[in-house]
Amino acid sequence: MINRKGTALCPVCRGGHLRRHAEAVVFHQWTDKGLIGCTATVLVAVCDGCRFRGWDDEAEAVMTEALRREYDKLPRPGP
Numbered sequence: 232m233i234n235r236k237g238t239a240l241c242p243v244c245r246g247g248h249l250r251r252h253a254e255a256v257v258f259h260q261w262t263d264k265g266l267i268g269c270t271a272t273v274l275v276a277v278c279d280g281c282r283f284r285g286w287d288d289e290a291e292a293v294m295t296e297a298l299r300r301e302y303d304k305l306p307r308p309g310p
Contacts, residue, residue: 239276247280256290260298264305271297 238248254275259268273290277283 241278241280241283243283244278244281247278247283249276249278249283249285251276256294258294262298262302264302264308267298267301267305269294269297269301 238250241247241249251274253272255270255272256275257268257270259266261267271294273286273293275290276285276287
């Protein structure tokens, strides 16, 4: 839920507010070409009460695109 200040209430503690900031996220993903390591800068929401952390579909899309770029750099797997 968005309040008058434009911040969302935390879905976990329901007392804190989610504040978004850009953060570099490092992750690994298994693919048919093996394990791929990626880094993407996404907006992460952090609760100022309970410290819950999460991101939205837009951040997921950025991470998917980062994985696609790294995947496309690798040679095709052999037969």
